[in-house]
Amino acid sequence: ALELKLTPALVLLRSTLEQLQEKDTAKIFSQPVNQSEVPDYLEFVSQPMDFSMMVTKLEGHAYCSIADLEKDFNLMISNCLKYNSKDTMFHKIALQLKEVGGAVLRHAHRQSQSIG
Numbered sequence: 314a315l316e317l318k319l320t321p322a323l324v325l326l327r328s329t330l331e332q333l334q335e336k337d338t339a340k341i342f343s344q345p346v347n348q349s350e351v352p353d354y355l356e357f358v359s360q361p362m363d364f365s366m367m368v369t370k371l372e373g374h375a376y377c378s379i380a381d382l383e384k385d386f387n388l389m390i391s392n393c394l395k396y397n398s399k400d401t402m403f404h405k406i407a408l409q410l411k412e413v414g415g416a417v418l419r420h421a422h423r424q425s426q427s428i429g
């Protein structure tokens with residue numbers, strides 16, 4: 314029903330996730346890492362995470378708070394830092410997204426305190 318779609322908490326979660334995705338301008342986090350292209354991926358990463366999975370989880374009401382969203386965002390970033398060595402573009406992009414995403418999340422935390 315409509316009222317389940319527009320609760321302020323869900324609206325804030327959706328807008329926060331959209332802002333995080335916008336910061337991933339290279340779109341390296343939009344889809345799961347393709348394990349057929351990257352056969353050793355699961356030797357380094359035990360719990361893959363990407364923005365498409367986070368959208369599915371959000372719409373499935375798996376996130377009750379900004380903190381829940383932040384946990385998967387941090388998992389996604391740390392997976393990337395683990396698999397891709399320091400000298401790669403992907404590693405550098407992940408470090409940048411960690412910074413700018415952190416600011417988005419801090420602002421969202423403040424907003425969620427005001428909507429209760």
Ligand SMILES: CC(=O)c1c[nH]c2ccccc12
Nearest residue numbers: 341342346351393396397403
């Ligand atoms: C986010 C991430 O690690 C990757 C995103 N696309 C990839 C392609 C090959 C290996 C790793 C990746």
